[in-house]
Amino acid sequence: MYLLLDIGNTREKAALFDQGEIRTLSHLTADTLKTLPLAAVYFACVADDSRLSALQKRLALDHLPWHQISSQAKAFGVTNSYAEPQRLGVDRWLGLLAASRLYRGQSVMIVDAGTALTIDWLDKEGNHLGGWIMPGLRLQQQSVVQQTAKVFNTEPIDAQLLPGTETVSCLQNGCLAALTGAIRQGWLLEKAQVLVFTGGDAPSLISYLPDLDISPEPLLIFQGLARYIDQ
Incomplete structure (x- = not known):
């Protein structure tokens, strides 16, 4: 079983991947993860490094390999x-x-x-x-409000x-x-x-x-x- 993370600009989304099936996680906390037989974490991140570090600490999964996926040719x-x-x-x-x-x-x-x-x-x-x-x-509307x-x-x-x-x-x-x-x-x-x-x-x-x-x-x-x- 693997933890999948999509770490965006405003929030992070999580799912479990197990035997070809993907199941989303509505609550991403150390408590919800600690009993799962996780083998590794695969993640994509468009946020800054500080947010990633804070998430890693919060989830208490330092014992697992973390694989960051980046765009390739x-x-x-x-x-x-x-x-x-x-x-x-x-x-x-x-x-x-x-x-x-x-x-x-x-x-x-x-x-x-x-x-x-x-x-x-x-x-x-x-x-x-x-x-x-x-x-x-929302970003379009915020831009207009902030600039006018x-x-x-x-x-x-x-x-x-x-x-x-x-x-x-x-x-x-x-x-x-x-x-x-x-x-x-x-x-x-x-x-x-x-x-x-x-x-x-x-x-x-x-x-x-x-x-x-x-x-x-x-x-x-x-x-x-x-x-x-x-x-």
């Missing part, structure tokens, strides 16, 4: 498009690795809707065709694909339109046969794109991590 039949492959975000790299196994022989457009929203394209031969990065739904004097926002987000009639709805609806518009524009490029969504905001965004044939893959990043174990 090529692995498992997937070729990175970056001239400096290590600069591709590891979460994007893992999404490509997972998609290449899940949709073997098909071209894929991967939307990862988190703090940032990323779109990546993978052709049917496993070549990464490049991608886009943009602020996610008279625009404000409320929580929770209740966006609609309609014109707003006061500042909050104008902001929220506009940011939603920007993201869904980018996704539609990406799909219109006709570089993929399959449209895959993952990330925390994926369920919400999918609901605003009912006409698109979307394959939700909430475990995509963990499936990419598992490729380094289940080769």
Whole structure:
């Protein structure tokens, strides 16, 4: 049994990988892990080193090997498009690795809707065709509020694909339109046969794109991590 960790900018997500199966962990604490027969930890981290160190200490798993996965020029039949492959975000790299196994022989457009929203394209031969990065739904709104004097926002987000009639709805609806518009524009490029969504905001965004044939893959990043174990 292996512990899989996706350490993001705002939080960490965890799962267990055992005999080909992935099961998410809702509570990541030393108490929840201490009775498990763990062999090693495989993790991806886009946060800074101090956050990683604090997590390692909190989980009390110093006795296990920790394997950090980084983006590569090529692995498992997937070729990175970056001239400096290590600069591709590891979460994007893992999404490509997972998609290449899940949709073997098909071209894929991967939307990862988190703090940032990323779109990546993978052709049917496993070549990464490049991608886009943009602020996610909340980050877009925060940016506008922080950089302007008279625009404000409320929580929770209740966006609609309609014109707003006061500042909050104008902001929220506009940011939603920007993201869904980018996704539609990406799909219109006709570089993929399959449209895959993952990330925390994926369920919400999918609901605003009912006409698109979307394959939700909430475990995509963990499936990419598992490729380094289940080769």
